[in-house]
Amino acid sequence: MASPSRQAVNFAAPRGFATAFKADCKETFFPDDPFHEMKHEKPLNKLKKTIQYFIPLFEWLPNYNLRLFRYDLLAGITITSLAIPQGISYAKLANIPPIYGLYSSFIPPFVYSIFGSSKHLAVGTVAACSLLLSETVGAKASPQDDPTLYLHLIFTATFFTGIFQTALGFLRLGILVDFLSHSTITGFMGGTAIIICLQQLKGMLGLIHFTTHTDVVSVLGAVFRHRNEWRWESAVVGIIFLAFLQFTRYLRQKRPKLFWVSAIAPMVVVVVGCIFAFFAHAEKHGIQIVGELKKGLNPPSIQYLNFDPQYLPVTVRAGLITGLIAMAEGIAIGRSFAIMKSEQTDGNKEMIAFGFMNIIGSFTSCYLTTGPFSKTAVNFNAGCRTAMSNVVMGFCMMLTLLFLAPLFRYTPLVALSAIIMSAMLGLINYDEMIHLFKVDKFDFVICMAAFLGVSFISMDVGLMLSVGLALLRALLYVARPAACKLGKIPNSSLYRDTEQYPGSTPIQGVLVLQLGSPIYFANSTYIRERVLRYIKEEQGVSDSKTDIIEHLLLDLSGVSSIDMTGIETFLELRRILDSKGIKLSIVNPRIEVLEKLTLAKFTDAIGKESFFLSIEDAVQNCRFSLHSSKTTMEEP
Amino acid sequence: MASPSRQAVNFAAPRGFATAFKADCKETFFPDDPFHEMKHEKPLNKLKKTIQYFIPLFEWLPNYNLRLFRYDLLAGITITSLAIPQGISYAKLANIPPIYGLYSSFIPPFVYSIFGSSKHLAVGTVAACSLLLSETVGAKASPQDDPTLYLHLIFTATFFTGIFQTALGFLRLGILVDFLSHSTITGFMGGTAIIICLQQLKGMLGLIHFTTHTDVVSVLGAVFRHRNEWRWESAVVGIIFLAFLQFTRYLRQKRPKLFWVSAIAPMVVVVVGCIFAFFAHAEKHGIQIVGELKKGLNPPSIQYLNFDPQYLPVTVRAGLITGLIAMAEGIAIGRSFAIMKSEQTDGNKEMIAFGFMNIIGSFTSCYLTTGPFSKTAVNFNAGCRTAMSNVVMGFCMMLTLLFLAPLFRYTPLVALSAIIMSAMLGLINYDEMIHLFKVDKFDFVICMAAFLGVSFISMDVGLMLSVGLALLRALLYVARPAACKLGKIPNSSLYRDTEQYPGSTPIQGVLVLQLGSPIYFANSTYIRERVLRYIKEEQGVSDSKTDIIEHLLLDLSGVSSIDMTGIETFLELRRILDSKGIKLSIVNPRIEVLEKLTLAKFTDAIGKESFFLSIEDAVQNCRFSLHSSKTTMEEP
Numbered sequence A, B: 001m002a003s004p005s006r007q008a009v010n011f012a013a014p015r016g017f018a019t020a021f022k023a024d025c026k027e028t029f030f031p032d033d034p035f036h037e038m039k040h041e042k043p044l045n046k047l048k049k050t051i052q053y054f055i056p057l058f059e060w061l062p063n064y065n066l067r068l069f070r071y072d073l074l075a076g077i078t079i080t081s082l083a084i085p086q087g088i089s090y091a092k093l094a095n096i097p098p099i100y101g102l103y104s105s106f107i108p109p110f111v112y113s114i115f116g117s118s119k120h121l122a123v124g125t126v127a128a129c130s131l132l133l134s135e136t137v138g139a140k141a142s143p144q145d146d147p148t149l150y151l152h153l154i155f156t157a158t159f160f161t162g163i164f165q166t167a168l169g170f171l172r173l174g175i176l177v178d179f180l181s182h183s184t185i186t187g188f189m190g191g192t193a194i195i196i197c198l199q200q201l202k203g204m205l206g207l208i209h210f211t212t213h214t215d216v217v218s219v220l221g222a223v224f225r226h227r228n229e230w231r232w233e234s235a236v237v238g239i240i241f242l243a244f245l246q247f248t249r250y251l252r253q254k255r256p257k258l259f260w261v262s263a264i265a266p267m268v269v270v271v272v273g274c275i276f277a278f279f280a281h282a283e284k285h286g287i288q289i290v291g292e293l294k295k296g297l298n299p300p301s302i303q304y305l306n307f308d309p310q311y312l313p314v315t316v317r318a319g320l321i322t323g324l325i326a327m328a329e330g331i332a333i334g335r336s337f338a339i340m341k342s343e344q345t346d347g348n349k350e351m352i353a354f355g356f357m358n359i360i361g362s363f364t365s366c367y368l369t370t371g372p373f374s375k376t377a378v379n380f381n382a383g384c385r386t387a388m389s390n391v392v393m394g395f396c397m398m399l400t401l402l403f404l405a406p407l408f409r410y411t412p413l414v415a416l417s418a419i420i421m422s423a424m425l426g427l428i429n430y431d432e433m434i435h436l437f438k439v440d441k442f443d444f445v446i447c448m449a450a451f452l453g454v455s456f457i458s459m460d461v462g463l464m465l466s467v468g469l470a471l472l473r474a475l476l477y478v479a480r481p482a483a484c485k486l487g488k489i490p491n492s493s494l495y496r497d498t499e500q501y502p503g504s505t506p507i508q509g510v511l512v513l514q515l516g517s518p519i520y521f522a523n524s525t526y527i528r529e530r531v532l533r534y535i536k537e538e539q540g541v542s543d544s545k546t547d548i549i550e551h552l553l554l555d556l557s558g559v560s561s562i563d564m565t566g567i568e569t570f571l572e573l574r575r576i577l578d579s580k581g582i583k584l585s586i587v588n589p590r591i592e593v594l595e596k597l598t599l600a601k602f603t604d605a606i607g608k609e610s611f612f613l614s615i616e617d618a619v620q621n622c623r624f625s626l627h628s629s630k631t632t633m634e635e636p
Helices: A018-029 A045-053 A057-063 A064-092 A099-103 A106-117 A127-138 A147-170 A182-199 A201-205 A216-227 A232-253 A256-280 A312-339 A349-363 A373-381 A388-410 A415-427 A430-439 A442-458 A459-479 A521-539 A564-581 A589-598 A602-606 A615-634 B017-029 B043-054 B057-063 B066-093 B100-103 B107-115 B129-136 B148-170 B182-199 B201-205 B216-225 B230-256 B258-278 B312-339 B345-364 B373-381 B388-410 B412-426 B430-439 B441-456 B459-478 B521-541 B564-580 B589-600 B602-606 B615-634
Strands: A481-490 A495-497 A510-516 A553-560 A583-587 B483-488 B495-497 B508-516 B551-558 B581-586
Touching: A045 A057, A057 A106, A057 A583, A057 B495, A064 A099, A064 A127, A064 A256, A064 A373, A064 A388, A064 A415, A064 B508, A099 A127, A099 A388, A106 A349, A106 A388, A127 A147, A127 A182, A127 A312, A127 A415, A127 A459, A147 A312, A182 A201, A182 A216, A182 A312, A182 A415, A182 A442, A182 A459, A182 B564, A201 A232, A201 A415, A216 A442, A232 A256, A232 A415, A256 A373, A256 A415, A312 A349, A312 A373, A312 A459, A312 B521, A430 A442, A430 B564, A430 B589, A442 A459, A442 A583, A459 A521, A459 B459, A459 B521, A481 A521, A510 A521, A510 A615, A521 A553, A521 A564, A521 B182, A521 B459, A553 A615, A553 B100, A553 B551, A564 A583, A564 A589, A564 A602, A564 B182, A564 B430, A583 A615, A583 B551, A589 B430, A602 B345, A602 B430, B043 B057, B057 B107, B066 B100, B066 B129, B066 B258, B066 B373, B066 B388, B100 B388, B107 B345, B107 B388, B107 B430, B129 B148, B129 B182, B129 B258, B129 B312, B129 B459, B148 B312, B148 B345, B182 B201, B182 B216, B182 B312, B182 B412, B182 B430, B182 B441, B182 B459, B201 B216, B201 B230, B216 B441, B230 B258, B230 B412, B258 B373, B258 B388, B258 B412, B312 B345, B312 B373, B312 B459, B483 B521, B508 B521, B508 B615, B521 B551, B521 B564, B521 B602, B551 B615, B564 B581, B564 B602, B581 B615, B589 B602
Parallel strands: A510 A553, A553 A583, B508 B551, B551 B581
Antiparallel strands: A481 A495, A481 A510, B483 B495, B483 B508
């Protein structure tokens, strides 16, 4: 029954500070250990691998061939047909002239194809960030009253986004993105989709006056206040376009092979809209059109970056928030598609690629770009093989800008609204929200905080509210770690939670507790209270003197670290237990914990003989001492 | 070698939301389960116990007798002799007339003796909070230019402190105090002691002009700028007093029996100082005295509470910060002494007692009080038995206020400075700081942030800096949980960290990983990366095809909870592993984790047969499937 030989706890000398610190830093910033493979290479190979590591282009280009290019060409042309209508639409959402949306799909794809590590990501502008930019920057400079200043501030914000993303990438702070939880993103996307759809009512109903606020109440208020401006012609055309787009989406869900129908549908809507507007003289019937689009490539915009201290706070703030969201979206999307092909993307490399893309973009009349979901999904489905599809898209956009741009001047605004609305309706993830509600109520609250916060207050407030709640939860996890009482499972040497395994039996006179998570300042008081309460409960059950607790075993297998306050608590706990005549033993401390306990002389205080490698060992030992004490008591 | 019968994981139906939520709330707010004992009582007894619970006076008073009173009387008189000089000194530190320091030792002790749960705590004002109050409130209203307004704001801040403390107590939010770590308090106390000592240079050198800032640079600057005001007479008297006080402290350390010498030393200094000043006409020699002290008890001050919106932010802020610090100090001190006698104090009850003390105090011309360390230690050493010693002190203070107050008008300021300096020098805990440096470098940084922040910037900035760092650390713990690879310890069924126990051997074809701490949004990306890296490392070691990993066992014993992002990560991990041909098994999930996994249908996705109760079981199972697959491979 007893294990034949007792296994000893390893009391090796604690590692030095430098060793432990280096190990900690590595775990914190390089969890993926990127240079692992290069360790055993020759210097020349090492240099080559390092260059390949930082510039992924050199990794895939040498092996590139015509067969792969055929796939990428097709995918590139398909995403261009999506890039044109989306570029124009989202630029309208950001309150800047539509041509800048097209510019933004020309330069950034080339940059990404050099530095990006994902094979499937398609570069472009995104609706949520476009609206967030206009909301944040628009609060300081009006896009109507001073469009030039407003445009320059948008470029500046894009520049800051780029700097921020690059810096995070080089500092390997991908960890920041980790703090945007799944629930936060679901809620944020849903809320954003709602407010963007409502924004489109302006285009759909052909309104002239509108509000600059984005929350549901203001927008609906503005829509109904300007009832006299509603144009039925515009609404009818819009509903027809929207119905067509939604039908193609439905088709894609039913027959995944027909994905290309929904991929080119927005382009179809734009072309049909243009032809209709041109021949029907739509402007005269209250259907507004995009208006003049100049021929020609991106003009430089580096001279327009505005670092005036008056506007600095707003541009920096807009840059940081949109940068973080764009990054989170881009990285998450790149990752999801890579997983489907069992490949991996590197979050930190992606950040650097996005950063360069936005810095260079802000110099060349582009605004914020990242990897939008819809475009990437189309790229993936169209069979792209490498980042070359982005290069193809860049060339197609160049041709469009050089020759075709003026043709799009007749695009009706209502067509753009229909395209945006259709894209946004797909982003409200009802199923996920219901799933969250069923599985985890707190996650649901975090999700709803983002959803309702974005819908009813503003995008950044909603986001911060949700992240704040998630952090609060993280701190509560830490402040109230799970502890449980263990019992022996019959016919085995296993000890498990008595609540979870009602069949397990406690050992007479011995209380076995399992502590989870790190022990430190935020939870040490709780742990002390909780342990003492377990003892009180245990002794309360039976008042007979024979069933009193004589030994407390603390199983520290799940305790990954401890700080000074935690150690003080252990010392305090031991004093209290001593005064109650209970002996404390420690089971299976992990290396970091044992090091600290040794350094703080706790090991010496309670004696190395009170440390055990397994609960079974400890219980055997207790049984021995229990038995002997009983014999002594019986002797007189 | 194999366990005879496989123990099954308990897949009971998940608990309902209400049950789980109630259990969580109980763990969060009632970790000490205060009503546990009352459950099985009769209604009348229940009422009695409830009253006794909320008003501890009724618990000890019925059993009180003359024998206990003898001890408390002695202790009460001893602490009064400390209360008078400290009251006057700290009131000077708070920049309010000295008489209010005496008032503050009259009413609050009575309140505490009714509601307080500690037997040893002696009520009084504290240096750190006095200075912090004057620093915060002084920024808005000058104590020199408008002393009446300043005094009223101090009362108002005290009122807010009381409201805040009471509210926290009733809401059972003692959890907030947990976020002030041991290291933060050590650093904060040390830094405060330094700046308070420097403040005393004004009194010691007899300066007239001084600065309102508290940081080291400003104070030393002010001292040296006013070199012409230095008075050697004052300095000589001060140094003599300080030397005497330090000598009595030294005596106490050498001979603990003589504690009463150091306890009455401040009173001796005051009395000697008064006599000296009276006969030597000290004022004419540049030694300033306290000045007029009116006879009489506390006048009401409820009508002076100032809720003017102009001053509200500063009084609320001062109230919250000083309230939190005072509470942390008082609770920690009460607890330390209770432990020495193997008794317990209740943090939440203490908060309510402190809260009532300060609310009633603010109505009766008292300012912020708590349980100061020096007074409580003296009370404990003088042999107090119950909170009656506070009542005795209250009566003694009443007599002092009624008859003796005017006698203290000759107290030289330099004597008060010597008393404060001597008290503060004992609060700089060098040993603890060195200990922190040795055991935990990050804790040392947290401590130094408070120490240097308080010394060189300001008290609240230093405190927030330190708490912020501590929280950052808590989040990092959570974001980068420890994971380790397990190996089998020879001749046992134990699996332990291979780094910690180099003797343990890995199992061919099976990788066993132990995860610690909760798995959720902040660490799920990291966990995925880390697990994949372990697999890469494992397969990198040997390139031979035979040694490939076929099974991954995740030991979740130490994982206390999981959220949606964590579950998504597990699903993602499983997809990646599937594509690599590695089978995932879960070992010993805890009840909360298993519930969530079941609800999210993860259990169904990987199959219940992939869950094991112990690593040994899982390894046996893997070995079986490994063996069978090898046989199949060898067959052709």
